[in-house]
Amino acid sequence: MKRYGEHRIPGRLFIVEGIDGSGKSTQLMLLHQWLKAEGYGVVFSEWNSSPLVKDTTKRGKKKQLLTPATFSLIHATDFSDRTEHNIIPLLKAGAVVLCDRYIFTAFARDASRGMDAVWLRELYAFAVKPTIAFYFRVPLEVAMKRINDARAGFKFYEAGMDLGLSEDPDESFRLFQGRILEEYDKMIPEFGLTVIDATLPIEAQQQQMRSLVLAKLTQARQLRVAP
């Protein structure tokens, strides 16, 4: 079992992190389009784990069976399945792999639920270290406005309703995501996250992302597939 930072595989792994409403998924989609157009062998690694793990996670969430501990462990199981069956084989094959959310989501979210921070880092020690981990930093109010404009209401676990912070989903979301933002801020120096100001125009953020990604790809020409 290789630990974080010990994998030596030819591919490149770019991941995006940030709270809901930070715009990270949009940015990753734009990056994906560009890499494809540039002729790279690029794969978007979805959170589609083995049906079994997924079924368990879904059932646990639907029936609200999950405690902070089992919430954390079932997501780690899910992530492990993706790592073993998807991310590592793809990187070994030399692909450019893109992930929307990574272990930092689990660290922020589970620590906000009271799980031990050191234990969490150990739990995910099998993860591959990303080539670049982008963190889209956005003030809470901006994120909440974006989400409210896009859809109605927050989901139970997304708003941290299992923590009993507030009866009101909006207030609970605010409190819970506020904690998550604090956790992210602590991780910037710890893991060397690359911070992108997510209040900037979409084009400007994408420009930054592309130039940083390009710098990591020029050392890896062999990754290019025929245009």
Add this chain to the structure above:
Amino acid sequence: MKETYGVRLPGLRLDDLVGKLIVIEGTDGVGRSTQIHLLKEWLEQQGHAVLDTGLSRSGLVGKSIRRAKEGHTLGRITLSLFYTTDFADRLENQIVPALRAGFVVLTDRYIYSLMARAMVRGLDPAWVRNIHRFALKPDAVFYLRASLEELIPRAVFTRGFDYWESGMDLYSTEDMYDSFRRYQTALLEQFDQLAEEFHFRVIDAKPDPQVIFEQLREGILRVLVAPEGVKTEEAKAATVALTGTATEAPKLELPLVAVVEPGEQASDRAGDSVVDRRKKAQSPAP
């Protein structure tokens, strides 16, 4: 008062767990379930309320694990974490509530089996120990030990060789007998090491079940009559095993070595020595 192996789960109170947690460990086919059946009956006759539980019996993931094993689709880290999730669910929803209500909890295997299996499958021993640190320290661990030569006829004449108990996911052989030998040998080695580290009470599983039962009964009686606050020698010893007070005890690894890459700036953070040790310990990639 009950303790964990160093990691506290949020919302899990330990101060009012008045019951006793008794673990029966051992490799496959050693007769654990027979003994648990006998012990439960005996304890209930003595007036103790008993909860018996065992691996993959959680409401959350138990069924999924059994289904996954039918399809043999999970990777080794994933399977290991699946079992740990199952264990966490049972700890929070069965074991802890029963201990709070004053039950004697008899558990057929515990984290030690999970650790042994994971290590036989090549997972990092420190990682395997660390992720199970939220487990409660049992009041006693009884390890039913049988040699490979005793285990083989039991497998042959009872259930036959099982795919998982033969470690067929591990070795590229069609031969279940060979695989069973290799796998169970490796497991026994791990168990022997864990027995020392966690101070199991080792019971020879060779004799008549009645003889084993009497030994277990005697050991359990000693746990049950131990006055609160006064720890038995076993309990003291088990406490030492994972809390790092003993010299040999594994230490909780420091946070991930995320920011340091070979050749990158060597900062003076405390984590660096760990990085270096890991780098040295790491065997060359095949």
